[in-house]
Amino acid sequence: MTEPDGFRRAAMQWLEKRPDSRVDYSWVSSFEYEGSRIPLMDRQRGIRKPAGFEAALAIRTTFTAAGKLPPYVDAIGDDGLQRYKYRGDDPQHPENIALRNAMKMGLPIIWFVGVAPGSYEPIFPVWVVGDDPEALQFALAVDEGQRFLRPDFGLDEDTRRWAEGRTKQRLHQRVFRSQVLLAYNGRCAICKIRHAELLDAAHIVADGRPNGHPVVPNGLSLCKIHHAAFDHQLLGIRPDLTIHIRQDVLEEVDGWMLKGGIQGVHDTRLAILPRNRLEHPDEHRLEERYVEFLAAPVA
Structure with a gap:
């Protein structure tokens, strides 16, 4: 099926009402829309595009235990925007195309960030605002105010600092809080x-x-x-x-x-x-x- 109008809004409203700040695959796979069950996360893949959809719906970063190296190195760029690594090293991989389509269509996505084995902090809405095939990564806006920043245009220092601060507050600090409170x-x-x-x-x-x-x-x-x-x-x-x-x-x-x-x-x-x-x-x-x-x- 093609993506229904209002689907993403309904999915994010459902996530807003989650019983706990953190979610697991079992719970996010129970989402239903107009009588059809459409999991919001893929069990195996990092980029989720439901069958028939043109654009990606969600991305996932797996949990990395203390002392271990993450499977992908996602970091804040020099412009203050968060980066998300491609699936593999082929810019034309279907999952990378799906994320690129979300960027072209201006569609919001959900980011499930691992904070413990099998446990995720959902960050949403997130927008794909840049694509860098040479570095094999996308640039993400994790805040509404970052949506119209473009990493391929130079940002002045004040804007860069503001963007970095928002990224840390909306993403890094939320994930940090979940991980620390879980550990204790x-x-x-x-x-x-x-x-x-x-x-x-x-x-x-x-x-x-x-x-x-x-x-x-x-x-x-x-x-x-x-x-x-x-x-x-x-x-x-x-x-x-x-x-x-x-x-x-x-x-x-x-x-x-x-x-x-x-x-x-x-x-x-x-x-x-x-x-x-x-x-x-x-x-x-x-x-x-x-x-x-x-x-x-x-x-």
């Missing part, structure tokens, strides 16, 4: 609270720094209070995973939250760690951040 079993590493809406994925070394990659060993699952205390240098974490509260904060007299939630964790060890030791906080990154904590001026 959805709990704060310090106080063990487990409400996802109260949890953040905190960078140990800040994003944009040489070691500030959005990977689990550079992350900590922290509740919003402990994340803020960590970011504002009220709380430091030593390379041996023990917690250090700044001296003036230890001496402060205030309510029960400060006493129990901040002062009370001084010299204790992180309460939650990932089961996989390769996902534990990186010792060298912790040391780099702890040196900054010790040197930070007291407000």
Whole structure:
């Protein structure tokens, strides 16, 4: 069948109502439209084009475990736009043609990004806005505002920085949060609270720094209070995973939250760690951040 009018909009509205932020193949393959079941993801292929459709509907990036190399190297380009590698090295492969057709027709697609074995964070809508056969990759807009940027035209520095910031926020940080919270079993590493809406994925070394990659060993699952205390240098974490509260904060007299939630964790060890030791906080990154904590001026 040819692609029905309104199909993509219906598929994305259905995804918006998903019971969990992450999905698996079984769930996304249950989508139905006008009585027909049309899986949104292909079990084997990275690029999904339902039979009869002219353009790709979705792309997929498989999960890469800590310490492993990803099968495809998708990265942000010099223009701030995300890249997605071709299927193989033939620009005329049917799946590459399907993605190219989505670009020519201006159709939005869904990107399923692996955050754990068999578990994906759906990013949508995404648009294909550039095609580079020499580098065997497409350029993607992961934000509505990026749709009309073209990688084959020079972008001024302000636009490039804005585009890169949006890519990191809409894609990299969302995936980073999912991976970190999954690694820590959805709990704060310090106080063990487990409400996802109260949890953040905190960078140990800040994003944009040489070691500030959005990977689990550079992350900590922290509740919003402990994340803020960590970011504002009220709380430091030593390379041996023990917690250090700044001296003036230890001496402060205030309510029960400060006493129990901040002062009370001084010299204790992180309460939650990932089961996989390769996902534990990186010792060298912790040391780099702890040196900054010790040197930070007291407000």
